[in-house]
Amino acid sequence: MTSPLLTARVHRSGMVLSAAVTLLAAAVWAAHHGVQAAHYGQQTGSRLAAVWGITFLLLLVQTLMYHCERTRRPSARARRQLDALHVAVLMPVYNEDDGYLRLGLESMLAQTRRPDSVHVVDDGSTSGDYAQVHAWWTRAAAVAGIATTWQRTLNSGKRHAQAAAVRVSPDADVYITVDSDSCLAPNAIEEVLLPFSRPRVQSVAGVVLATNHRTNLLTRITDLWFVTGQLTDRSALSAMGSVLVNSGPLAAYRADVIRDNLDSYLNETFMGRPVMFSDDSLLTLYALLRGRTVQQPSAVVFTALPERAKHFRKMYLRWMRGSTIRSLWRMRYLPVTGWAYWAQLIRWFQVALSTAVLGWLLIFEPVRYGTTPPASFLIVPILIGWAQALRYLGVIRSDERIRARAATWLLMPIAVIGSWTILRAMRWYGMATCARTEWGTRQNGAEVALDTEPAPAVVLPDDDTVRIPRAPLAKLLDPDTEKTLTIALPIR
Structure with missing residues (x-):
């Protein structure tokens, strides 16, 4: 049986679903935060409402843009030109x-x-x-x-x-x-x-x-x-x-x-x-x-x-x-x-804005006015994260069943909270220490290893196929996949 090494593809129906759910979740998110902003008083509430409105628009634009990405499929003539490179x-x-x-x-x-x-x-x-x-x-x-x-x-x-x-x-x-x-x-x-x-x-x-x-x-x-x-x-x-x-x-x-x-x-x-x-x-x-x-x-x-x-x-x-x-x-x-220039500018604007709002709601408001945001301020962003991560579910891998990917997708709350806290702190620390320009990893050897078994060299039989030994590929394959790997290798 002929089998590839590891394969994956992005499923188009998953992209359409992620667009619909993300836009719906973003709309709910914007409406929710707009209503909650009213509870912070006229001046604070109006500022927060403006922040939620701007953030919602940026999220809406990004969602529409990433669903406009298309896989390039050139003509037969163009393919021949690419083959000659x-x-x-x-x-x-x-x-x-x-x-x-x-x-x-x-x-x-x-x-x-x-x-x-x-x-x-x-x-x-x-x-x-x-x-x-x-x-x-x-x-x-x-x-x-x-x-x-x-x-x-x-x-x-x-x-x-x-x-x-x-x-x-x-x-x-x-x-x-x-x-x-x-x-x-x-x-x-x-x-x-x-x-x-x-x-x-x-x-x-x-x-x-x-x-x-x-x-x-x-x-x-x-x-x-x-x-x-x-x-x-x-x-x-x-x-x-x-x-x-x-x-x-x-x-x-x-x-x-x-x-x-x-x-x-x-x-x-x-x-x-x-x-x-x-x-x-x-x-x-x-x-x-x-x-x-x-x-x-x-x-x-x-x-x-x-x-x-x-x-x-x-x-x-x-x-x-x-x-x-x-x-x-x-x-x-x-x-x-x-x-690209404006995308870079908007990216850093979002980082600064989200950090400022987070600090305002979790530190300044409780200390200065004794008000704390409701739990839904955390729940709604997690829903947004789950909606965007439908793109992750749209990736079909040869070595993993969809139920295993769904189990990983359910971990999005941990990813969102970690992004808000640990990664945000590391981001700002990295910015403050950007003068440290050394690489910093693998100084003492490989930090991730793949278990392998002794295997003979690749040979080319008469049927023009290369039979790859099970190691190191065996560790990567799903237990239900074929145990013998044979990869077609046409000869130029």
């Missing part, structure tokens, strides 16, 4: 788990549109040299007709590792950036290239799902929060061709976007310090300055999420520090006539 994959590696690294490389072999070349750069890992993975991949790539290079460099950071890969692929028309734990769905490369049929498109973001989302409560909530954000906030921006941040596990760029900006990419500084993170958002900014940046919902990649709170804290603080620096650059360099 030289596609190079850039994969930096640093202290990665061998199992996840091999899993990602295996997924390259199973692509419906294989990359022309894959360039792996070991950025001076201290936890191992990946000798077995290197030897296996060199043989497997040769059998599959994929040109490949594998370099080991002194530890200089992810950007320098990517640059080393760029320098050995001067013929590339499109660069696809992945992480060392990225496991591409079988059609990911084919799908992520489709928007490039439009000349103005300069970069394309894929949709990121978690490989290890069933590990514990933290990974489930993170996957719920992250996927919902991509299919609401990023989808809304994509509809306007103004995606602000591509995700590291899967993004595609026209080659000149990276080549022409390589020097500034490697030498970015903030407050006199070299910036080691926020690489994906900087590449996206370069693309925005040249044209449109979009998301392709049908291009899916799986990645490993933090499984411990300490690891998550480091990752999220790095994101928030990078977001602060990148926001300043967007305000400085993006044209005020573009949607």
